[in-house]
Structures are given as C-alpha cells and as structure tokens.
Amino acid sequence: MQITEKQLAQVNDRIKALVKSGSFYGKKLEEAGITEVNSPEDFLKLPFSEKKDLRDAYPLGLMTAPEEEIVRIHSSSGTTGKPVIIPYTAKDVDDWGEMFKRCYEVAGITNKDRIHITPGYGLWTAGIGFQNGCEKLGAMAIPMGPGNTDKQLEMMVNLGSTVLCSTSSYALLLTEEIEKRGIKDQIKLKKGVIGSERWSDKMRQRIHEGLGIELYDIYGLTEIYGPGIGINCEYNTGMHIWDDYLYLEIIDPETLQPVADGEEGEIVITTLVKEGAPLIRYRTHDLSRIIPGSCPCGRSYPRIDVIKGRTDDMMKIKGVNVFPSQIEEVLAQFPEISSEYQIRISHLDGKDTMRIYVETNGSVDFDDLAKRIAEKVKSRIGFTPIVKVVEIGVLPRSMKKTARVIDERFD
Ligand code: ZN
Numbered sequence: 001m002q003i004t005e006k007q008l009a010q011v012n013d014r015i016k017a018l019v020k021s022g023s024f025y026g027k028k029l030e031e032a033g034i035t036e037v038n039s040p041e042d043f044l045k046l047p048f049s050e051k052k053d054l055r056d057a058y059p060l061g062l063m064t065a066p067e068e069e070i071v072r073i074h075s076s077s078g079t080t081g082k083p084v085i086i087p088y089t090a091k092d093v094d095d096w097g098e099m100f101k102r103c104y105e106v107a108g109i110t111n112k113d114r115i116h117i118t119p120g121y122g123l124w125t126a127g128i129g130f131q132n133g134c135e136k137l138g139a140m141a142i143p144m145g146p147g148n149t150d151k152q153l154e155m156m157v158n159l160g161s162t163v164l165c166s167t168s169s170y171a172l173l174l175t176e177e178i179e180k181r182g183i184k185d186q187i188k189l190k191k192g193v194i195g196s197e198r199w200s201d202k203m204r205q206r207i208h209e210g211l212g213i214e215l216y217d218i219y220g221l222t223e224i225y226g227p228g229i230g231i232n233c234e235y236n237t238g239m240h241i242w243d244d245y246l247y248l249e250i251i252d253p254e255t256l257q258p259v260a261d262g263e264e265g266e267i268v269i270t271t272l273v274k275e276g277a278p279l280i281r282y283r284t285h286d287l288s289r290i291i292p293g294s295c296p297c298g299r300s301y302p303r304i305d306v307i308k309g310r311t312d313d314m315m316k317i318k319g320v321n322v323f324p325s326q327i328e329e330v331l332a333q334f335p336e337i338s339s340e341y342q343i344r345i346s347h348l349d350g351k352d353t354m355r356i357y358v359e360t361n362g363s364v365d366f367d368d369l370a371k372r373i374a375e376k377v378k379s380r381i382g383f384t385p386i387v388k389v390v391e392i393g394v395l396p397r398s399m400k401k402t403a404r405v406i407d408e409r410f411d
Pocket of ligand 1 (some may be wrong): 233234235237240295296297298299
C-alpha cells in the first residue's frame with residue numbers, strides 16, 4: 001500500500017512543523033538532514049520512532065504546536081518507567097471525534113442508540129474517546145467507566161443500553177453475569193464495540209451467542225489519538241483504517257523493511273494531520289497484516305486483520321519461539337473447553353516448563369482431555385506442555401485486560 005501524493009504532501013507539512021518546534025523527532029530529522037520527502041522511496045528513508053523516544057520526551061517534549069493551542073493531554077499507562085504524554089490541540093480532539101463517529105456509523109450505530117461506555121475515564125484515551133465519538137454522533141452516552149458490575153447491569157436494564165463498549169475481557173465477564181442472573185430477556189443490547197485487545201474467535205463466539213449481539217473490533221492506541229482509528233464493517237473482513245488521517249505500513253520487525261500486502265508484520269503509523277504531537281513512522285509493535293483487495297461494503301479505506309498479538313508477546317521456551325496466538329489456535333479446536341485459558345511458564349531444575357490451564361464442565365474426562373490437548377500443542381510448537389484441566393469459572397475474569405500469560409521465570 002504505497003503512500004499517495006496527497007499523503008506525502010501532508011507528511012511534508014508535519015515534517016516542517018516538527019523541525020520548527022524542535023521536538024524530539026524534529027531534531028532527529030534535522031540531524032539526518034531531512035527537510036522534505038518527494039517520493040514513496042524518500043518516505044521509506046525516514047527514521048522510525050519508538051515508544052522509548054516518546055518516554056525520553058517526558059513530560060512535554062512531544063509538544064509540536066504552540067502551548068496556547070494545546071487543550072488537553074493524555075497519557076499511556078506505562079507499566080515500566082516514565083509514562084508517555086501526548087498533547088492535543090482542539091483540532092486533534094475534533095479529528096479524533098470525527099474518526100470515532102465514523103467508527104460508530106460503520107458499525108450501524110445511530111443517534112437513536114444508547115451507548116454504554118465501560119472503559120476507564122482519566123488520563124488514558126479510552127472512555128473519553130468513546131464518549132467524544134458518541135456525542136459527535138448525537139447518540140446518548142452512558143458514561144459508566146469500569147467496575148461495579150451490579151450497577152452496570154442495573155443501568156443497562158433500566159436505561160435500555162443498546163450498545164456495549166468494553167474490552168473483550170469485560171464483555172465476557174458481563175455475559176457470564178447476565179446468564180448467571182437470568183436477566184438476558186431484560187437486556188436490550190444489539191451491538192458491542194470491543195477495544196483492540198487481542199481476543200480469540202472462541203471468545204468472540206461466546207460473547208456473540210451469550211449476549212446475542214453483533215461485535216465490532218475497534219483499533220487505536222494512545223500515541224495515535226486513542227481508540228477509533230479503525231473498525232470492521234458489517235462484512236467483518238478486517239478493520240478499515242482511516243487513511244485520510246493516518247498512513248499505515250506493515251514492516252518485518254527484524255529487517256525493518258516493508259512486507260508485501262497480505263503478509264504479517266508490525267504495524268507502523270504516520271499521523272497525517274495531527275498538530276499537538278505528530279508521529280512519523282511510529283512502531284506500534286502490534287502484529288497484523290494488510291488485507292489485499294476491496295471490501296464488499298464498497299468503502300475504499302484500507303483494511304488490516306485483527307491484531308494477532310505484539311512483537312513483545314513472543315515467549316522463548318526451551319529455545320523455541322512461541323506466540324500466545326499459536327496456543328490459542330490449538331485450543332480453538334476443542335469445543336469442550338471455555339474461551340478462557342492461562343499459560344504459566346516457569347524454570348525448574350534447569351529446565352523451562354510450560355503449563356496450560358483450560359476450563360471445561362464436569363461431563364468431560366479431565367485426564368483424557370489434558371492428554372489430547374498436550375498432543376495437539378506439541379504438534380504445533382514442537383514440545384509437550386503440562387495441561388491442567390479445571391472447572392469452568394475457576395480461571396480469573398477481569399474488568400480490564402485479562403493476563404493470560406504468566407512468565408514466572410523472571411520473578
Ligand atoms: Zn468493509
């Protein structure tokens with residue numbers, strides 16, 4: 001997917017603004033002697049930017065517009081080290097809202113919907129992003145934020161929420177609670193807009209059937225506005241990405257070279273019109289691929305596949321590279337287990353061991369199931385894991401993102 005003339009012109013505008021502001025990337029460009037790009041080949045010579053650069057710019061080193069034009073900051077959670085602070089101008093906030101409104105529209109959501117928003121409000125971009133798009137659309141926002149499942153369900157029933165916005169983990173938790181309480185007939189939900197956490201087809205199926213709703217994957221990250229930069233349409237052929245605001249590349253994370261459309265790699269994003277903190281060739285570490293061809297919906301926005309994981313999800317076990325998504329694909333072949341699982345990796349007596357916990361109900365022979373799963377996993381990744389089968393409901397559920405891989409080797 002080559003960069004267009006128009007996008008190149010937009011990149012040049014951003015380069016000028018970055019150099020003028022002397023922000024971290026402006027300095028990087030100045031050092032590299034780059035003042036503009038005139039062709040797709042030139043564009044590919046631009047240096048990448050990384051989360052580390054953004055962290056080093058803490059607190060406000062990314063600010064590219066004059067301070068009097070900055071109306072807001074957001075921050076990524078930053079589990080390690082300093083957080084990343086992203087400044088927004090009024091136009092950035094507005095552009096983000098427009099993109100998010102478009103996401104809702106693609107999902108068939110209208111100003112008659114009542115949108116139940118469970119992602120958190122605060123420094124991060126989650127709740128407020130869903131809210132901003134909802135208000136632009138003219139729908140009714142129900143700004144719940146996370147937690148307090150009793151209150152969530154009470155409001156959902158009494159207000160007749162028609163759209164659920166949440167992480168997949170929380171959507172599953174709500175599905176199970178609604179079933180447990182036998183209140184499904186009082187729930188009016190029709191659609192779910194689910195944040196871009198990686199989730200399995202099995203979990204999608206579970207929520208789709210449990211709540212009887214259509215599900216949409218929304219993509220985004222704090223560094224690039226927040227959630228709302230792309231969503232799948234009714235044909236569910238990948239997420240359309242708003243290329244009038246962003247240019248997206250897929251690269252090989254090892255060689256850093258672009259891969260052909262259709263091939264898997266790391267998503268790299270350039271913001272085309274962002275003022276507060278433009279980013280050029282930002283490495284997201286999210287793994288996906290561009291879906292070639294056109295979508296039956298007729299929209300020309302390019303599409304990416306659901307996020308397969310992150311480059312840093314890869315686990316090295318017994319010298320073998322393993323992605324959680326590979327284990328997930330194997331588990332998907334066993335209809336008798338639930339969508340939840342946990343992988344624990346430890347190091348005992350000089351050897352790595354991998355334990356996989358799965359859930360099933362009492363009608364299944366646990367030992368036999370464990371053996372069959374272990375065999376299938378071995379044929380996929382090359383070594384035999386220890387599989388532990390437990391009762392449904394035993395593995396932890398979460399209101400945010402569920403930690404499914406626990407590496408005890410580095411504790
Ligand atoms: Zn489409």
